[in-house]
Amino acid sequence: MAGKNLDPSSSPRALLGAELRVAREAAGLSQAELGEPLFVSGSFIGQLEAGTRRMHIEFARQIDNILSTNGFFVRNCGALAKSKYPNHFAEAAEAEAEAKTIREYAPLALPGMLQTEAYAREVFIAYQPTATDEVIGELVANRLHRAKLLANPTTPLLWCVIDETLLRRVVGGTKVMAEALRHVASLIRRRRIFVQVLPFAAGAHSSMGGTLKLMTFDAAPPLAYVQGNAMGVLLDDPATVARHSLTYDLLTASALSPSQSLALIESAAEDYEHDQHA
Known part of the structure; x- marks a missing residue:
């Protein structure tokens, strides 16, 4: 996993989701296996990877620990937290x-x-x-x-x-x-x-x-x-x-x-x- 942060001018959720898929597959885990310690379904992980759901900071911390990604997902959650909607x-x-x-x-x-x-x-x-x-x-x-x-x-x-x-x-x-x-x-x-x-x-x-x-x-x-x-x-x-x-x-x-x-x-x-x- 690259240590560099994602470009916030791109689509942050889509980019972060793609990085999550790469890291999960590199760790040899299925979506369901990654979801189990997070207490979420495999379909939820699939939605994070597809960019249809936002990754919250509490999930990012656990994912970094499980996939040994050196804080990558925590660092990049900031771009996802910004929204013009309630x-x-x-x-x-x-x-x-x-x-x-x-x-x-x-x-x-x-x-x-x-x-x-x-x-x-x-x-x-x-x-x-x-x-x-x-x-x-x-x-x-x-x-x-x-x-x-x-x-x-x-x-x-x-x-x-x-x-x-x-x-x-x-x-x-x-x-x-x-x-x-x-x-x-x-x-x-x-x-x-x-x-x-x-x-x-x-x-x-x-x-x-x-x-x-x-x-x-x-x-x-x-x-x-x-x-x-x-x-x-x-x-x-x-x-x-x-x-x-x-x-x-x-x-x-x-x-x-x-x-x-x-x-x-x-x-x-x-x-x-x-x-x-x-």
């Missing part, structure tokens, strides 16, 4: 950037990657009513930065189920809502995303507990992310991810078809536009 969401955001597919259920607000600047600003002000304009501006900028993932014409494939509540809850006024829904409709019409609306008529459903995000990757096991108020958990246990995947499948079965959903979204946008003119 601690509870940082790992999920990093995984999002590497994902091949993202499936998301949003019950309360439009998914972050689909929000307009005005809509995101109103959401953050509601979450943090005492924050300064500078703080709110930085939060909004980071959210819009995430949305740049959709500039790629095909990857990631994004499939969202949104609750009808999102269409009826007026965030920031009728002008903000009309703009936000027209933006979502535009992405759908460009065939960049898939969206289904879960209508009020669906009644009780499989994800009454809150938000859900499922991500798949080319070279790593899938992940699930569940989120609450100022908290979130990234899950990699295969059985748990499979259970959440079934939850999402049941949501899509209860939701309106994509074409019906688009019609409802555009109808709601038109209603908000009409209210403005009235």
